[in-house]
Amino acid sequence: MSETLSGQHILVTGGGSGIARAAAERYHREGAKVTVLNRSAGGAHAVAESSGGAIRALVGDATDAGVLRDAIAAAADAEGRLHNITCGVGVFDNYAKVSELSSEELLTAAEEVWRVNVRSTLLAVNLAVPALRAAGGSVTLTLSESAFNAIGGGVLYGSSKWALRGIVDHLAAELAPEIRVNGVAPGGTGGTRFGGLSTLGQTMTADRVEGRDERIAAHTLLGFTATPEDHSGAYRFLADPVDARVVTGVVIRTDGGRRL
Incomplete structure (x- = not known):
């Protein structure tokens, strides 16, 4: 097992499933002490079980300040230091069209998207700053290909990811030089499930609708679905304090060379 993150204490919000879970498990394989905060008890327990209990899993809502405060304290080392917080919480809009929503639906749906995708991220960073400063740590935000092009979601989802793109730049400037801030912008991905907007009565989006993986692959330069x-x-x-020591304010686009 590689130990490039040995001794690092990392908190992953939304780490019970999908891309955030894969990040949490990668951190663990690289030697980090990982804590996952996940709203779904099933997801939290699954990631803990798959790691043989090595990944600490907490059940709670990452939009709640009290829950986040407790999770940060649990994830930090004995001296109260947190080396990285990875924000992976998100809700999808199932391509909802602003032009087809009533004004009431639009307002409630927009509030939900921004509360989960944007405000939870700002709140997590706000509460984690003292622990991150003590460690000389870093923040990693989860964006999307929707933060660069009008693809992969509707206006509500896309605008929230564009907001996170701006947050990477602004937080990197605000928190330097003690804390690095970066993001990852994944493209279309198989084996994931999205939480839909509860305010619009949307259910979980299946990870495999007919032809989805083929459509994703056809629109990437590399020709496969991640x-x-x-x-x-x-x-x-x-998250690596050595390899990425001079990297801040950067978004890595892991989209397979998405083309329009």
């Missing part, structure tokens, strides 16, 4: 594990190397690199 798995969650394919993105984990970018997360590992950005």
